[in-house]
Each structure stands twice: as structure tokens, then as C-alpha cells.
Amino acid sequence: MRKVVLYHLMSLDGVAYEDGDWLADDGPQLVTYLGRVIESQDDVVMGRRTYDYWAGYWPKSDFEPFAGFINGTRKHVVTSTALTQEWANSTAVAASATDHVTALKRQPGRDIGIHGSIFLARTLLQAGLIDELRLVVAPAVVGHGTRVFEGETLQQWRLRDLERDTNGTLFLDYSRTA
Numbered sequence: 001m002r003k004v005v006l007y008h009l010m011s012l013d014g015v016a017y018e019d020g021d022w023l024a025d026d027g028p029q030l031v032t033y034l035g036r037v038i039e040s041q042d043d044v045v046m047g048r049r050t051y052d053y054w055a056g057y058w059p060k061s062d063f064e065p066f067a068g069f070i071n072g073t074r075k076h077v078v079t080s081t082a083l084t085q086e087w088a089n090s091t092a093v094a095a096s097a098t099d100h101v102t103a104l105k106r107q108p109g110r111d112i113g114i115h116g117s118i119f120l121a122r123t124l125l126q127a128g129l130i131d132e133l134r135l136v137v138a139p140a141v142v143g144h145g146t147r148v149f150e151g152e153t154l155q156q157w158r159l160r161d162l163e164r165d166t167n168g169t170l171f172l173d174y175s176r177t178a
Contacts, residue, residue, distance in 0.1 A: 002105045003131040004045075006114045006121050007037045008148055011138050015145035016118055029165040030136060035065045037134045042110040044070065045093075045101055045124075047117040048079040054116070055085040070115075076100060078120060098127040105129070121148050125155070132175050133157060139168035 010016045046054070054070070061067040075090040077083060078097045083090060093100045097120055104112055114121050114130070124130050125148075157174035164170055 002107070002109055002112055004101060004105065004112045004114060004124065004129055005037065005041065005132045005134055006125070006130045007034070007134040008121065009136045009138065010148065011140045011142040013141045013143065014147045014149055015142040016148045017146040027165060027167065029163070029171070030169065031065070033136065033163070033171045038065060038069045038113065040111045041073065041113040043074045043076060043104060044113045044115060045076045045078065045097070045104070045120065046115065047120040048077060050116040051075070051077040051079070051083065051087070051090070052085065055087040055090070059087060076104070097123050098129060101129050118146050118148050122150065125149070126153070130176065132173065135172045135174070137170040137172060
């Protein structure tokens with residue numbers, strides 16, 4: 001069965017989205033780590049807000065390796081309305097996120113990525129459908145903002161790998177234990 005891999009950037013206090021510039025590290029180690037995360041993925045599931053924002057940005061971006069990956073990869077957009085922006089390889093998914101991801105996991109293929117899409121990530125975490133966490137933790141305390149891990153019930157994860165760059169950014173790989 002395919003794995004669902006959640007990749008997210010966050011602060012030390014768990015903030016994953018806030019309008020400030022708290023993730024100051026975009027160095028080569030971050031790019032290398034991102035490359036390792038996406039090299040095993042051939043599908044991405046995202047929420048509508050992420051799609052609407054990214055569809056206007058990534059087709060014009062030259063930030064590699066992500067631009068080439070996300071523009072060429074199948075994108076499953078969980079939404080109740082038709083997509084209004086064109087973006088190659090994108091499909092609107094009217095089914096529930098949990099039903100769709102459960103069905104995707106059963107299909108042949110490589111890993112399924114979740115990038116961004118905080119509320120979708122929370123839904124899939126609560127349903128037990130995320131198999132691996134790939135977290136980039138910036139050495140910053142933001143204090144306020146939207147967190148991925150909020151309102152969760154207890155879940156156990158096993159640390160598989162840990163890297164640190166010279167700026168103090170952590171790259172953490174976890175697998176679900178049960």
C-alpha cells in the first residue's frame with residue numbers, strides 16, 4: 001500500500017502559517033531535503049486554498065526542485081466547487097478527503113504527498129491516514145498563527161532521521177508507530 005507523506009515547514013512553537021517572515025533559511029540543505037522528500041512522490045493531495053494560491057505561483061516559478069515536481073505531478077484538489085484556474089495535471093475531488101486518500105493509497109504508485117494545506121493535513125492526521133511526517137523546523141518562536149498539530153488526539157511517531165543545518169533548522173523524519 002502507498003504511503004501518505006506530510007511535508008511541512010514550521011516554527012519551534014509549531015506555527016505552520018503566519019504572515020511574517022519567520023522561515024529565514026532557504027539554503028542548500030533545505031533544497032536538498034525537499035528534493036529527497038519529493039523524489040518518491042507521484043501524487044499530491046491539496047486543499048482548495050492551497051491550490052488557488054499555488055496555481056498562480058508555481059507554473060511561473062523556477063525554484064527547483066519543487067517547481068518542476070509540482071507542475072508535472074498529478075494534483076488532487078479537495079473542493080466542493082469547480083477549479084477556476086488552469087494548472088496542468090489538476091483534478092477537482094468532490095469526495096471526502098479521507099475517502100479519496102484511502103482510495104489513492106490502494107492504487108498502484110509511489111508516495112502521496114501533502115504539502116501545505118494545513119486543514120487538509122489535520123483531517124488526514126485525525127483519520128490516521130498520514131504515514132510519515134517530514135518536518136522542517138525553523139529556529140524561531142512565532143507566538144501566533146495556524147498550527148498543523150492542533151486539536152489532535154494522542155498519536156505516537158517514531159523518529160527515523162534527524163539533520164540540522166548550520167543555522168539551526170531541523171529536518172525531522174517520523175513514521176507512524178501504529
